[in-house]
Amino acid sequence: MSGDVDLTCSLNRAYIPPNKGQRLFLDIEIAPITKAIPGFLPVNVCLLIDRSGSMVGKKLNNAKKGAINLVNQLDSNDYCGVVTFESEVDIVVPCQYVTDKPMFENRIQRISVGGSTEMYEGLETAFAELRRSLQINSSGKEPVRRVILLSDGQPTDGRYVSEYRGLARKMREVGISITALGIGKYYNENILSALAEDSGGMWYHVLSPDKIPEIFSNELANMKTVVLSRPELVLKLSQGVELADIYKSRPDVHRISNIQRISNEYRIPVSDVRTGEIQTITARIGVPPRPEGEWRIAHVSVVSGAVCRRENVIAHYTSNQALWNETDSYSRTLFAVTETQIKAKDGLSGDKTAFKQAETQLKVLLKESEATHIKDIADRTAVLEKIINKATVMSEEEKKEAKSELTMIKR
Structure with a gap:
């Protein structure tokens, strides 16, 4: 280590x-x-990019730009592959050591839009590609293994969230985590967040296609700081x-x-x-x-x-x-605000009982001294109050953004 x-x-x-x-x-x-x-650990990363029809234009163009930028920041001892999915899954670049960056760029540039959104098969393929590196790693260091998934649509594979969770857990068993990026208002944030949660990864709601290259680069920078x-x-x-x-x-x-x-x-x-x-x-x-x-x-x-x-x-x-x-009242209050955030997210996904519970728990939190005197708790409580007060008039995309805000704790 x-x-x-x-x-x-x-x-x-x-x-x-x-x-x-x-x-x-x-x-x-x-x-x-x-x-x-x-000492930086080796990086094993597979980029999994949705190229269904809805990705046409700025979304896919920025995804390709972000992928190329990420590859150009990798070292020769890093391991990378590129997989796309639509009606079919395509291995654009099989996972390999990054010794030929022009080849990566050339193949990524040729990615074009296709049909529907077969996300589950895409994940299985990315999993298989990264598993190949388990047999060939000879550095003596446990690498950072990551799938970076980008999608803008509802999966058309008919799989349940529980099946996605099961696949994420299998991936985590061999050290693979999933960074799940959702863009727009039509993707399924419940699936993407489940993939991130059960694999030890992170889910992001991407507000604009222009942010995709920056997020890809930030994700690689985060991987490079894993100890x-x-x-x-x-x-x-x-x-x-x-x-x-x-x-x-x-x-x-x-x-x-x-x-x-x-x-x-x-x-x-x-x-x-x-x-x-x-x-x-x-x-x-x-x-x-x-x-x-x-x-x-x-x-x-x-x-x-x-x-x-x-x-x-x-x-x-x-x-x-x-x-x-x-x-140590902080331990109790931190649990309370965390649970309220989770229930508020469930409420935004349609669970009316959970939303009522979040409203009730927020009222109790606001009476706690930590809700105003401890910055971490105060910041979370303020976000909760803002979101709960506006929830009934939020659009679907605004709800996604709100759930993302309840999930990611600002540093």
Whole structure:
């Protein structure tokens, strides 16, 4: 591995009454160690571009421009391929080391528009292309593996969101994440966000075709700052402790569903760790009644190859009532604002019950001191208030933009 990682866990209450079950909020932060000097990991990237009929004009032209710019920034030890999809899938450039950039440019320039939007088959093909690199990588370093997907339309393959999630999870098992870019008002953001969430990637709503080259370049720059690829969060709960809910809270917001559970151990693939970026996981847990004394309620670790960081989460059962007050209200409030963001996104997708819950939870949040005094919480609460107040008059494209704003946390 090229880098190192730090792990910090905190509970909203460190001291709790004995012989009584409690609900606690756990905050888990994963961050690169700043003193570690990163050596760039090799990049394995497959560009997956929608060339259906609706991409005609500026969208496809900017996609080709962005693809060429990205290839020209790669090194000879990087690995790249280009796949397009419409009614059929075409391997424009098979995944290979980037030693002939004029060949890449020539083939990318020849991409033209076609018919419908067979996205699922396109993803399967990109997956197969990147898997080829698993056998030939000889650098000794785990590379950063990424599919950059760009689409402007509804898939016409008849696949369910659950099937896309299943494919994304298979890809993450071998270290591939998906950056999903949706442009315009007709693409399916529920599919694109699901692909990003379950692969440890990111979903972007692209406001203008002119932004495509810039986003492609930014994505490559992000890949070049990865210091730890393919990390996994392992949460081992002590007997009687229950995991009620768990969310990703930073730098993107979503419900965590890609979880492998064996008994009381939860294994969660997380995004690649890169310099300057903290990942935050927030959870609501239930702890059982216990007598007075110190008790480990969870063992948390981050694992990637030979790198492993561990931390015990300790609760103190005590009869001293003076110690029962909340010691870290931020953990609870962060969970609350994250959950409200997720419910607001569900509401914008048509879940009326979730939207009502978001409205109710926002009212409670606005009464919390953190909603105005802690910048992170205050910024999120302000975004929530703006979006919830305007939701009933939003167009479909405005709803996509709002969901993107609720997903991406500004640094």
